[in-house]
Amino acid sequence: MQRHRLSRIVLIALALASLVIAACRSKTNSLDFDSVVVDVLRFPHQRHTSIACIECHQLESVLKHRTPQSSRFRPGGQGHKSCSAAGCHASAFAGKPTELCGLCHETISQTNAEKSTLVPYPPIAGKRQLPLRFAHDTHLNFERMESRLGFHIGCTDCHLLPTSSKTTKMARPNHATCARCHAEEVQLDNAPTMSNCLRCHDESDAGRSRTRKLIQDDVHFSHAAHRIDRKGLPIACSSCHNRTLSATEDMAGNHAAPTITACVNCHNNRDRVPSAKRMARCESCHYTKSAGLSSLAPRSHMPTSEKPANHTRAFRRDHSSDAAATPNNCAQCHSMLSGNRRNTCDECHQVLRPRDHNITFREYDHGLESITSPDRCITCHQVDFCTACHQKRPRPHFPSIEFRRGGHALAASINMRACVTCHRPSRDCSGFGCHQGNGI
Amino acid sequence: MGRCRLGLMLSFVGSTTLYASPFTLPTETSPRSLHMRAPAWRVAAAAVTDSPEQESSSIFSRADADELELGPGELDRLPGRVQSLNALPPRQRLSENIVFRFNLGVGLDSGETSGAPLLSGERLSRSSFEKMRIYSFGDAAIGTHDLGFSGLNTYLAAHFQRNQNSPTKSSALPSVYDGNFQQPLIRSAYGEADRFFFHPLLRPIHVRAGRSFQYGLSAIHFDGVTVGYDTPALKISFYGGQRVNLYTFSASRLRDSGALSGTNIRVDLFEWRKWPLVLFANSLNFDDHSHFRTGVALRWNQDMLLSGSLRYLDGTIARSTFSLRARLSDVTTLNFAVHNRSQSDWSFGLLQFATPDNSTDSRRYLDLGPVLPKTTMSGRYGTVLLRNLDLLVHASGAFDRRDDETDAASSFNASYFEAGGGLEVHARRSLRLGIAVSARRYFLQEAGPISRVMDNADPLPRTLGATGVSSFLEGGMNFVYSPGAREFSASAEIYGRRYRYQSEYLDSDHQDWRSGGRFSIEGWTFDRFRIKSEYDVSFGDFSFAPELGGLKSLRILLEGSF
Secondary structure (H helix, E strand, C coil), X not given: XXXXXXXXXXXXXXXXXXXXXXXXXXXXXXXXXXXXXXXXXXXXXXXXXXXXXXXXXXXXXXXXXXXXXXXXXXXXXXXXXXXXXXXXCHHHHCCCCCHHHHHCECEEECCCHHHCCECCCCCCCCECCCCECCCXXXXXXXXXXXXXXXXXXXXXXXXXXXXXXXXXXXXXXXXXXXXXXXXXXXXXXXXXXXXXXXXXXXXCCCCCECXXXXXXXXXXXXXXXXXXXXXXCECCHHHCCCCCCCCCCCCCCCCCCCCHHHHHHHHCCCCCCCHHXXXXXXXXXXXXXXXXXXXXXXXXXXXXXXXXXXXCHHHHHCCHHHHHHCHHHHHCCCCCCCCCCCCCHHHHHCCCCCCCCCHHHHHHHHHHHXXXXXHHHCCCCCHHHHHHHHCCCCHHHCCHHHHHHHHCHHHHHHCHHHHHCCCCHHHHHXXXXXXXXXXX | CHHHHHHHHHHHHHHCCCCCCCCCCCCCCCCCCCCCCCCHHHHHHHHHHHCCCHHHHCCCCHHHHHHCCCCHHHHHHHHHHHHHHHHCCCCCCHHHHEEEEEEEEEEEEEEEECCCCCXXXXXXXXXXXECEEEEEEEEEEEEEEXXXXXXXXXXXXEEEEEECCCCCCEEXXXXXXXXXXXCCEEEEEEEEEECCCCCCCCCCEEEEEEEEEECCCCCEEEEEEEEEEECCCEEEEEEEXXXXXXXXCECCHHHHCXXXXXXXXXXXXXXXXXXXXXXXXXXXXXXXXXXXXXXXXXXXXXXXXXXXXXXXXXXXXXXXXXXXXXXXXXXXXXXXXXXXXXXXXXXXXXXXXXCCCCCCEHHHHCCCCCCCCEXXXXXXXXXXXXXXXXXXXXXXXXXXXXXXXXXCCEHHHCEEEEEEEEEEEEEECCEEEEEEEEEEEEECCCCCCXXXXXCCCCCCCCCECCCEEEEXXXXXXXXXXXEECCCEEEEEEEEEEEEEEECCCCCCCEEEEEEEEEEXXXXXXXXXXXXXXXXXXXXXXXXXXXXXXXEEEEEEEEEEEC
């Protein structure tokens, strides 16, 4: 009995001891986001419109572009000064971590500030608050910039090329980049200044999504390796980013990733790319090689000027609206096209023959098809084209006397429909008393 | 050059004077890292003054310079670019204003004789039959755009084909060019003035005069004038002139070329107010007939159009059409259409109505009988599976809607159902393989027995609705090898077709087999010239031409694009 009591006391002591140890040890807590009443994933800028932007976003950080992950220069850094200075959220930082902390912190360590990890900022992908409005087409319009400002800028003025061979991405522009032209003291005419945050940041809560789809998964790419081609000639940014030059500020994700077509244009050109980097070598861009059906190269990776990706079998039949909308595109490859945008179907249809117009079709099979779908024929041919041949006596009708006597019997018995295309039975068959008419 | 850079840096510093910005917090210093690019003209002027050889030492040409975007760290390359920019106007080069394309070739058509006699029982004689025909052919097209005057476009397209042998002999492969008409055939020859008004409202007006095509109610080829107003939201055109007859169907060619006039109107409310409606109307007066078509389309977006239209011929509804055209993605399309033809419709285009009785009118040799009501439905779906497999499936059907009481049956108007599909795969980057199958079944009337009398010619069948092709089956494969764009390609295509015939004169269905292949190679040289050779061969069990064992055709052409 005493043994049982002793063991019970030991167990209780051990439990108490473990509780004490656990209480002393637990300094880093994961936040319970379920109890948070605010959207912890997004800072509510709309609730802070009475505060100037720079009261939270330190100018030094904004203009000198300290790394966004540096806690010192993040809003709320330096002892949460911007959040508590005016007494707004001072109480939130005095006691235990609250829901508010979750806006900026993933984890919180009360004993070691360095271990309080921050939420990544700003997110590269996904929806963003106060998203940037930037018009590439305005900034890259050389002539307009030259005429209005006396100078122009290029892509690499804002997107700096990587200096290290280990770095493959272009540097992302930041506020310091913009300030080189848009700072107050530069006094550019008709240009927004850095103090006017909302001129560039969209106040609406639309939260544009910024996605880059080309370089992902097992695809690797280096901007540094794409400065010059095989012959040492420069590769213009616009040869890949061909949609950027016309991107307006209203276009979401206006610096769209290049299409694979842009890659194929060069990587299929032996003059520009060495054989080891041609499109046929999957490993030029992919780390892994798949097997089976999925190892078939996508159509988008095929030589573009041979046939665009959208030129499918269905497109061969149904291309009228595309051809009418962008005749210039067609004229790039198809002969005899002038590129005029009005009524130019004939320029192709009078020259190029449909695929099924082979020798068998020409001599034997076109009749059936013209009966079945006459609308297709009259796209190119008018009746005088048909009668140019049909008015002549067919070769099997020679010599005509023998053919009339009985030579036509076999052909007529198999397919009399071919006969009545030219002959009216009541006139030509029974009219001379040869065949007994049956009223046809 | 070094002094120049120093001066530039000083000018940067001078331009970035300290400024008490309201953006600056009282405790913070004002930003000091502003670097604005100096005006390009200043850099260029200084560079040219200091170092006139700068441009020649640049690795960039004037054309390249326009394409480049260089950072401030590469200012030494800037002068070349700036000078190029200054030297750019006029930007357009002559090649952008003129299009000249031609092809010139020679062809050989041949029919291999089988040794069997003709249907008439006679054998082919050398005096009347030409086993091999040699001909030359060519096309040329010249177009100008904004040449001389802004907004002036011209286009000339012509074709010729000339037999090198005697045209009097019959041949295995007759050609429309055996006819006696003038060559070359001028397909188009027009001038078009566009944007000749400065007022924004009048600027979309254009005028085209000469030989051209008009699309709308049908494809109309005519010599005349078109006046149009062309904006994304509103398109109107009026045209009038004389129909072009490149070939002829009457002894008197003048009869073929009647006067015509017409109107095309299209109002796209989607382009105007984003209202998803498009209204359109077309009219045409030709050969004592008036044609009119009107319709409305529901347009959700650029890639989705649901439309319905009615076409009238001399005031009577000739055809009603409903169609859906959808582009679901860049490579996925869906098309569906229903055509409802009445007996008031034309037989075969604008020129063929009732069969003419005039013996000099060759249209009597294209007699498809009276027009009967018919409903045709067709659907096509195409997509790319697994990012590589190009798939097309299609189906169509037609329903003979004639009145059994009043209209005689005709196999030209027989109901049918058709289905097929095709698949193409890029097996290797340079090799494409494709297959296609298609089958069609015609629903002819039941063939009844023919009562034959010995030593007498067979009587004619009771109806023409029971004779003709009852089914059709086709299968084919194609291979294309193309190692690169506009370099070289080779293709091969083989196919086989089976036709089954129903006839009251036969105890069982008769069938014909046809097969053939087409092989071509083409190569590009000097970027502008293409040489192409195509060999087309056909074999079969030809019931109607037992004297032939097969057909062959070889065409070699040179094509140039400038």
